[in-house]
Amino acid sequence: MSSARAARTAGFNVTASALAILFLFPLLWSGWSSVKGQPGTSQASGYGLGNYRYLARYGEGVVTYLVNSTAVTAMTVAGTLLVAALGGYGFARFSFPGKNLLFLATLAILMVPYATILIPLYVLLDRLGLQNSLLGLSLVFIMFQLPFALFMMRNSFEAVPRELEEAALVDGCSTFTALRRVLLRAVRPGLVTVALFAFLASWNDFFAPLILISDASKFTMPVAVYSMQQRSFGAIDYGALEAGVVVMALPCLLAFLLLQRHYVRGFMTGALRG
Amino acid sequence: MRPPWWRSRSFKGIGYTTPTALVVVVLFLTPLALVFWMSLNRWPLLGSPTFNAPANYQRIRDNQLFVDSIGFTLKYTVVITVLLLALAMGLALLVQERRRGTGFFRTIYLLPAGVGFAAAALLFYGMYSTEIGPIDGIMRAVGLTPPVSFTGSPNTALFSTIALVLWRFAGFQMLILLTGLQSIPLELYEAARVDGATRWQAFRRVTIPLLRPTLALLLVLSITGSLLAFDQFFILTQGQPDNSTLTMVMVIYREAFFRFDLGSAAALSVVVLVVLVALNVLQLSILRRDRTESEASS
Numbered sequence: 001m002s003s004a005r006a007a008r009t010a011g012f013n014v015t016a017s018a019l020a021i022l023f024l025f026p027l028l029w030s031g032w033s034s035v036k037g038q039p040g041t042s043q044a045s046g047y048g049l050g051n052y053r054y055l056a057r058y059g060e061g062v063v064t065y066l067v068n069s070t071a072v073t074a075m076t077v078a079g080t081l082l083v084a085a086l087g088g089y090g091f092a093r094f095s096f097p098g099k100n101l102l103f104l105a106t107l108a109i110l111m112v113p114y115a116t117i118l119i120p121l122y123v124l125l126d127r128l129g130l131q132n133s134l135l136g137l138s139l140v141f142i143m144f145q146l147p148f149a150l151f152m153m154r155n156s157f158e159a160v161p162r163e164l165e166e167a168a169l170v171d172g173c174s175t176f177t178a179l180r181r182v183l184l185r186a187v188r189p190g191l192v193t194v195a196l197f198a199f200l201a202s203w204n205d206f207f208a209p210l211i212l213i214s215d216a217s218k219f220t221m222p223v224a225v226y227s228m229q230q231r232s233f234g235a236i237d238y239g240a241l242e243a244g245v246v247v248m249a250l251p252c253l254l255a256f257l258l259l260q261r262h263y264v265r266g267f268m269t270g271a272l273r274g
Numbered sequence: 275m276r277p278p279w280w281r282s283r284s285f286k287g288i289g290y291t292t293p294t295a296l297v298v299v300v301l302f303l304t305p306l307a308l309v310f311w312m313s314l315n316r317w318p319l320l321g322s323p324t325f326n327a328p329a330n331y332q333r334i335r336d337n338q339l340f341v342d343s344i345g346f347t348l349k350y351t352v353v354i355t356v357l358l359l360a361l362a363m364g365l366a367l368l369v370q371e372r373r374r375g376t377g378f379f380r381t382i383y384l385l386p387a388g389v390g391f392a393a394a395a396l397l398f399y400g401m402y403s404t405e406i407g408p409i410d411g412i413m414r415a416v417g418l419t420p421p422v423s424f425t426g427s428p429n430t431a432l433f434s435t436i437a438l439v440l441w442r443f444a445g446f447q448m449l450i451l452l453t454g455l456q457s458i459p460l461e462l463y464e465a466a467r468v469d470g471a472t473r474w475q476a477f478r479r480v481t482i483p484l485l486r487p488t489l490a491l492l493l494v495l496s497i498t499g500s501l502l503a504f505d506q507f508f509i510l511t512q513g514q515p516d517n518s519t520l521t522m523v524m525v526i527y528r529e530a531f532f533r534f535d536l537g538s539a540a541a542l543s544v545v546v547l548v549v550l551v552a553l554n555v556l557q558l559s560i561l562r563r564d565r566t567e568s569e570a571s572s
Contacts, residue, residue, distance in 0.1 A: 009373070016368055016375065020382045026441060027385065030397045033406055087294035094287025102291060105298050111551055112306065113502050115523045116543035119530055120305035120312060143301040150294060175286055204390025206505050211531070222392040226509060229396060238406045241396060248393040256388030260381065 027249075034243040041237050051239040055247070058228060058240065060217050062247065065224040068134060069203055072220055075138035076202035077195050080145045084194055085187075087146075088153025089179055093165070109147045118211050125212065132215045140212065141202040149194045156190030157183065192262045200252055221248045309540045309547075317537035319530070330541035339528070340542060343520045350432065350521070351500035354439055358496055359489075361440055362447030367477075369448075370455050380452075384445035391442060395509035398438040402510075428518035431511045435519070439506055447492055454488030455481070490561045494554065501550060522546055 034051055037043045043050030055062050090096075091103060121140055122131070130136030160183060168178040184191070206222040213219060219227065225244035229236055314327035334340060365383050369376040386394065401407045402424035413420040425431040458481065466476040482489075504523040507513060513520040520528075526546070530539035 012368070012373070013375070016379045019365070019368070020379055023383050023386060023441065023445070026394075026397055026401060027389070029401060029408055033400065036406075038406055083293040083297055086290045090287050090290030090294075094283050094290065096284045096287035096291075099287070099291075102295055102298065105303065106294060109298070109302050111554060112302075113523070113543065113546050113550055115502070115504070115526045116309055116547045117302065117305050119526070119536060119539050119543055120308035121301070122530075123312065123317075123536065124305050124308060139297075139301060143297050146294065146297055200388070200390075204392065206390070206392035206509075211527075222390060225396055226392065229399060229509070235405070236403075238400045238403055242400050245393050245397045245400070249389045249397075252390060253385065253388045256385070257381070260384075 027253075030242045030245050030249075033239060034246045036239065038239050041239050043239055051237070051243040052247075054237065054240045055243045059224060060219075062224075062244075064217060065219055065221050066247070068218055069220040072134050072138050072141070072209075073199055073202045075135065076141040076145065077198045079138060079142040080149050080198040081191060081195055083142060083146065084149035084153045085179075085184065085191065087150050088157050088187075088190075089183065091150070091154045092157035093175075103150075106150055107147050109143065114144075114207055118208060122211055132213055132218060134213075134218060137209055137212050137220075138202070140208055141198070141205065144208075145194075145198045145201060148197060152190050152194055153187065156187040160186045189262060192259065196255060196259050196262060199255060203252060204248070309543055312537055312540035313544050315537050317535070317540065319534035319536055323537070326537070330537045331545075333538060334541060334545065337525070337529075337538075337542075339517060339520060340522065340525045342517070343522045343525045346519065347501055347503065347521045350435075350503060351497055353432075354436055354500050355493065355496045357436065358440060358443055358447060359492060361444045362451055362492075365444060365448040366451035366455060370452060380448075383448055386442050386444075387446040387449075389442065391505050392509060394442045395438060395506050398434070398441075399510055402434055425511045426515060428515060431515065431519050435506050435510050438510060447496075450492060451485070451488060454485045458484045490557075494557055497557070498550065498554070501553075502546075 035043070035047050035049065037045040037047060037050070039045065041051070042054035059065075091099065118140075125131045125133070125136045125140075128136070130139070164182055164186065165175075165178050168182050169175065173181070204222060205220075206226065209220045209223045210226075213223065216227070221244070225241065225248060228241055228244060312323070313330050314325060315323040316326040316329070317323040369380050369383070389397070401409055404410055404423070407424075409424070410420045421427065421430045423430070424434045462480050462484070463476055466480050471479065502523050503521045504527070507519050507521050508524055508527075511519040513524055522542070523546070526539050526542045529542060530536050
């Protein structure tokens with residue numbers, strides 16, 4: 001092994017490690033400061049779970065916000081999967097009048113700024129009796145997820161050999177039975193990617209609940225933790241704030257690490273082609 | 275003869291895509307039409323609307339906050355797009371080769387992308403605080419003079435936010451660049467080396483041209499995202515100091531929910547929409563022209 005090559009390897013290790021420390025530092029710091037004591041706060045000294053206990057009691061209680069976030073996320077993931085799986089199958093395998101128009105209209109969602117669509121949605125959901133409602137919020141998230149999800153699912157269904165489906169249809173299955181029994185299994189990687197994206201987006205989104213939810217008992221986690229930062233009377237309890245960040249980030253980081261293979265592959269295949 | 279199941283396929287296709295059509299019509303096209311209608315009305319947050327076109331549009335010129343926010347948003351967009359792309363390219367080149375540890379480093383650089391953007395902004399809000407934030411102490415320890423407040427002057431506020439956005443998005447852009455880099459055939463690099471090209475020449479003559487579609491995608495994503503910036507400034511700087519870090523979307527939000535003037539917010543939204551669509555069309559047409567030119571020359 002030449003010394004030049006050894007030097008290059010050492011250079012790589014030093015640079016990559018230094019950068020790794022920079023990228024990891026904020027995450028480690030927030031975990032550390034969420035258990036560290038700070039005079040005058042709920043964890044006055046030493047280390048412990050005082051900040052988390054304060055968080056548990058904050059406002060309506062962190063459990064309420066976690067339940068809200070979980071409900072919105074579950075409805076969004078289920079709704080996105082349902083609409084995108086049916087739609088993706090329809091777009092991949094059938095031809096019907098207005099098909100291209102509908103597909104383009106769905107992709108156009110990507111072109112429209114978040115704020116441009118949320119201001120009228122605020123008025124529209126009010127008229128539909130869905131303002132201040134977690135269901136209304138989920139419907140909005142499903143709409144925002146739809147361009148990516150539909151594109152992904154259409155490509156996934158197109159990649160399945162037609163013979164697989166036709167064999168089932170010749171056996172007398174309806175197209176819906178064929179979809180349910182045969183095709184859904186074949187497009188599972190696509191479904192996982194769509195579900196992961198819907199989960200990350202709806203769990204973490206801040207702007208839509210900020211605008212659409214005004215009742216504090218219906219806040220999702222990001223808005224609830226933000227409201228801790230906004231209390232202008234008295235000092236901000238930074239330790240509890242970081243505890244809130246940890247509670248928000250942990251499920252995402254876990255899902256992110258566990259499903260990284262899908263996430264990365266989803267990008268490399270479906271999402272970026274075309 | 276087609277088998278019987280073929281006969282009604284057109285109807286079945288409509289059936290399968292009905293949920294999609296419902297979502298698109300009710301939750302996208304209807305609000306899109308509504309925002310245009312709202313922009314033509316005096317539309318208070320509470321109370322009934324009255325037609326007043328084109329007053330909402332005429333007043334935009336006098337909305338100094340919005341006019342100033344355009345300049346700031348453009349400045350932010352240029353700075354963050356350049357820095358983010360440069361950092362992501364550095365990371366991608368660093369970990370693209372298969373050697374020990376690259377998989378581990380890739381995962382670490384990508385990890386911040388798993389944290390929600392609002393959560394990341396709140397995290398950095400704590401890091402920048404003088405009460406418990408570590409950055410102040412670290413800067414002193416290495417002999418630098420930290421600013422009195424990381425969000426106290428227009429420049430420090432901007433650069434504190436940029437650090438947050440770089441941390442949160444560099445790994446994500448790196449991932450997309452890696453997919454582009456991996457599609458470049460290794461033979462091209464070998465041919466360049468045989469021809470006596472240096473690493474830098476190979477990068478400029480082989481990597482960059484072949485990476486063009488990926489770079490274009492990242493530029494579109496980054497420019498669109500930055501022009502619509504909201505969370506990072508809303509949480510980290512709240513537009514301060516002296517409204518110097520207000521973005522366009524923040525002004526729209528303010529118009530609607532602090533000044534309770536939905537009509538005016540709708541007019542601003544329509545302006546942002548038109549500019550963004552025009553910009554996207556422009557970017558796409560430039561990219562297409564570039565592509566046909568490079569195909570013609572090769």
